[in-house]
Amino acid sequence: FDSRVQQIFSVAEASEADFLCFQEVTPRFFCLLERHRSLTRNYVMSASHQQQVAPYQVLLLVRKELEPVSFEVHEFPTLMNRQLVAATCTVNGESVTVGTVHLESLDSHPIRVKQLEICAKALAEDPETGAHRNALLMGDFNFCSYRNFSGRGPLENGDLRRVLPDFVDLWEHLRPDEAGITFDTDTNLVLRGHGEETMRYDRICARLSSKWAATSIEMIGTEAFVDPATGHMLHASDHYGLMACIEARDAKEAPPSAAAAPQ
16 A cells, blocks of 8 residues: 555656645545655645544645645535545636545445535636636546446436536547546556456546636556565556646746646
């Protein structure tokens, strides 16, 4: 476990992202993160102690140059300890909110819809104050973009478009001809022994003002590494992560702003 966590930290650090979103964060993961000098020196975290992520939760890190940052936790209806964690800051004079989720797992379609509805309300733009003018929602959505795990019924991904109609799925937008499989039993060594399952569970979705443009998205954590404890090849996580770049349309205004969502 520890070697995989350290590999996740290496991937996150190399991304140089302004926002880092983690899912399935355990107290042990949090303790290891607290000891990571570079990440703790450069980022402010949505949780301040390990009990806030027990038994496991989502965690959001924001680069300190973007302070002041306000964090909010929005509770979900859930049987699996799920919630939305969001961070809001000001970039180029506009409000930017980033939210991360791990939606309900398994055959929980109705609960996931309710959780998405809470996300839509929490990230809605306030037309008077401009709060949440730019918003991103990312993490493990636990439903695939092109097929249902059950193989039956209307495509669940349609709920994403219905509940969050003003958000754009950046993978579909920027790489429409690529499957973008983030849970892949064919290639991910952590999933050895798992039944065949290739799904695009993970997303970065964005609603941006005219000042900003999403310019790229890619998968991260796809390279295997040698586990020093066993000598075996492993991947950092059972899900591949995503990284997107959001750039100011006027290049003179600001450098790119990036967001990463490693599982």
